[in-house]
Amino acid sequence: MTERAGTKTRILDSAEKLFGERGFDATSLRDITAEAQVNLAAVNYHFQSKESLMEAVICRRIEPVNRRRIELLDQAGENASVEDILRAFLIPVVLELNLAGVAPLIGRCLADPSQFLERIFRSQFAPLSNRFAEALCRALPGLPKPEVVWRQHFLVGAMTHLLMWKPYLKEMTGGLCDWSDREVLLDRAVHFFATGFRAPVGALSAAGKDLN
Amino acid sequence: MTERAGTKTRILDSAEKLFGERGFDATSLRDITAEAQVNLAAVNYHFQSKESLMEAVICRRIEPVNRRRIELLDQAGENASVEDILRAFLIPVVLELNLAGVAPLIGRCLADPSQFLERIFRSQFAPLSNRFAEALCRALPGLPKPEVVWRQHFLVGAMTHLLMWKPYLKEMTGGLCDWSDREVLLDRAVHFFATGFRAPVGALSAAGKDLN
DNA sequence: GTCTATAGGTTGATAGAC
DNA sequence: GTCTATCAACCTATAGAC
Numbered sequence: 057m058t059e060r061a062g063t064k065t066r067i068l069d070s071a072e073k074l075f076g077e078r079g080f081d082a083t084s085l086r087d088i089t090a091e092a093q094v095n096l097a098a099v100n101y102h103f104q105s106k107e108s109l110m111e112a113v114i115c116r117r118i119e120p121v122n123r124r125r126i127e128l129l130d131q132a133g134e135n136a137s138v139e140d141i142l143r144a145f146l147i148p149v150v151l152e153l154n155l156a157g158v159a160p161l162i163g164r165c166l167a168d169p170s171q172f173l174e175r176i177f178r179s180q181f182a183p184l185s186n187r188f189a190e191a192l193c194r195a196l197p198g199l200p201k202p203e204v205v206w207r208q209h210f211l212v213g214a215m216t217h218l219l220m221w222k223p224y225l226k227e228m229t230g231g232l233c234d235w236s237d238r239e240v241l242l243d244r245a246v247h248f249f250a251t252g253f254r255a256p257v258g259a260l261s262a263a264g265k266d267l268n
Numbered sequence: 269m270t271e272r273a274g275t276k277t278r279i280l281d282s283a284e285k286l287f288g289e290r291g292f293d294a295t296s297l298r299d300i301t302a303e304a305q306v307n308l309a310a311v312n313y314h315f316q317s318k319e320s321l322m323e324a325v326i327c328r329r330i331e332p333v334n335r336r337r338i339e340l341l342d343q344a345g346e347n348a349s350v351e352d353i354l355r356a357f358l359i360p361v362v363l364e365l366n367l368a369g370v371a372p373l374i375g376r377c378l379a380d381p382s383q384f385l386e387r388i389f390r391s392q393f394a395p396l397s398n399r400f401a402e403a404l405c406r407a408l409p410g411l412p413k414p415e416v417v418w419r420q421h422f423l424v425g426a427m428t429h430l431l432m433w434k435p436y437l438k439e440m441t442g443g444l445c446d447w448s449d450r451e452v453l454l455d456r457a458v459h460f461f462a463t464g465f466r467a468p469v470g471a472l473s474a475a476g477k478d479l480n
Numbered sequence: 481g482t483c484t485a486t487a488g489g490t491t492g493a494t495a496g497a498c
Numbered sequence: 499g500t501c502t503a504t505c506a507a508c509c510t511a512t513a514g515a516c
Contacts, residue, residue: 063481079380081293084509095483100511102481160381167379168291169372169432182440202444206456209437209445210426217425220381225421228394232414233421241418248419251467252460275499296491307501312493314499 064102066092071113076160077223080110080168107172114165114176117158122184124148129191138250141191143242145211149219150242163220166212185212196253203257211249218245276314278304283325288372292322292380319384326377326388329370334396336360341403350462353403355454357423361431362454375432378424397424408465415469423461430457 061069070092074083085106089096103109128144129136136144153159165173166181185208192204226234235241273281282304286295297318301308315321340356341348348356365371377385378393397420404416438446447453 078382079291079293081291082382085511086509095481096510097484097512098482104511106510166429167432169436170290170294174436177440203456205441205444206453207460209429209433209441210457210460213426213429214422215425217378217421217428220379221421224381224386228389229417229421232417244415244418245422248422248464248467252464255460255463297493298491307499308492309494309502310500316493318492 063092063094063098066094067099067102067109068113068116071109072117072161073157075110075113076157076164079164080173085109110172111176113161115180117161118165118176118180121148121153121162122180124152125184126187129187132191134194136191136195138192138195138253139246141188141195142211142246142249142253145188146215146242146245149215150245151238159219159222163216163218163222166216167220192253199253199257204253207249207253210252214245214249275304275306275310278306279311279314279321280325280328283321284329284373285369287322287325288369288376291376292385297321322384323388325373327392329373330377330392333360333365333374334392336364337396338399341399344403346406348403348407350404350407350465351458353400353407354423354458354461354465357400358427358454358457361427362457363450371431371434375428375430375434378428379432404465411465411469416465419461419465422464426457426461 067088071083071088074087074091077083078087085099086096088109089099099106099109103112125144125148128147129141132140132144149159149162153162165176189201189205189208192208193199193201196204221228222235279300283295283300286299286303290299297311298308300321301311311318311321315324337356337360340359341353344352344356361371361374365374377388401413401417401420404420405411405413408416433440434447
């Protein structure tokens with residue numbers, strides 16, 4: 057950390073930062089090498105192509121996050137509550153992600169449907185989603201699987217949005233919301249989504265019309 | 269509709285389709301003119317620049333959606349329930365959006381934080397968000413405003429994700445989820461988020477640990 | 481491993497004929 | 499309003515010296 061990092065690492069770090077800030081297509085290899093203060097050709101030496109670099113940048117951050125999620129899910133055991141499951145899913149990104157630039161990057165991956173990112177998604181996220189869907193079905197035996205998967209889709213969307221707009225959130229909300237206390241944010245999200253997940257299926261939304 | 273639309277309209281239609289499918293940066297003006305079967309120079313004649321075209325494409329779809337949201341919110345009245353408010357927010361996109369290509373486009377706008385789109389966001393979404401935040405605060409008097417805005421952030425994220433991945437959702441979920449019945453999807457989303465919004469604040473998420 | 485130089489293609493934008 | 503032709507800038511990727 058105190059020493060100047062190697063060329064390969066510096067390329068990954070700069071690419072991570074710029075991909076997260078501007079998106080993949082809007083970031084050129086020249087932007088990256090300028091930021092990393094390395095030669096342009098070094099990118100094609102260490103990585104073969106821009107796509108390979110993108111994949112390396114993404115997997116470097118997503119793999120440990122998803123490994124950790126599975127680890128926490130396993131720790132929660134067979135009888136995990138909805139809260140336990142949601143915490144296992146959210147803690148690695150909301151609480152444990154140390155580098156500020158990583159959040160927007162992961163958000164981009166989930167927010168940019170393209171042929172390339174779909175491939176990444178399938179290999180990195182699909183198995184994870186299945187594991188969590190199973191756990192949620194066990195914790196909520198009254199809920200049909202499609203309902204669980206829909207609600208999981210809502211959860212992933214909210215988490216993605218959270219990550220994507222993290223740098224802009226404070227000014228967007230006039231200072232009302234920010235990421236300064238991650239533990240509170242985690243509790244807030246877990247509480248909100250656990251309540252939603254526990255909503256009994258079948259009740260028409262209009263049913264609440266006369267409740268308040 | 270039966271007649272061949274004007275050049276300007278065809279450019280807007282094609283740009284809308286391609287921007288939604290591939291994103292803004294990944295779509296070139298040449299892609300658009302090829303799809304629209306018009307000359308490249310026509311873009312710079314009818315619109316001044318690519319950015320102006322983007323703005324025109326976005327505003328053409330978002331303005332009526334947001335106008336309709338306000339209209340439905342006003343119709344719901346002063347004593348609107350959470351469900352009423354959520355329906356006013358979601359109906360114009362989930363139920364009333366007729367063109368298939370519009371959904372991914374709107375998703376992109378909310379999923380691509382950039383200086384340019386932030387400007388669009390501020391002008392198109394910020395006033396709307398404030399109106400809905402006020403309505404939600406009125407419907408949920410026990411909830412502090414920051415909590416309402418956080419939960420609104422979750423809602424917008426889920427809706428964005430819904431729109432973005434609409435074309436891929438069915439295969440992503442192994443056929444479990446799709447947009448074929450929009451009314452059911454609307455009810456599902458309204459019910460889920462209304463339940464979440466009604467969650468009493470202050471309860472620690474861990475409190476649910478022993479509930480099931 | 482790192483550099484210079486450059487190939488080969490694409491981009492957004494425009495000038496000027498019709 | 500619509501076209502052809504073209505510009506200058508940018509891109510990714512690579513060849514080859516050191």
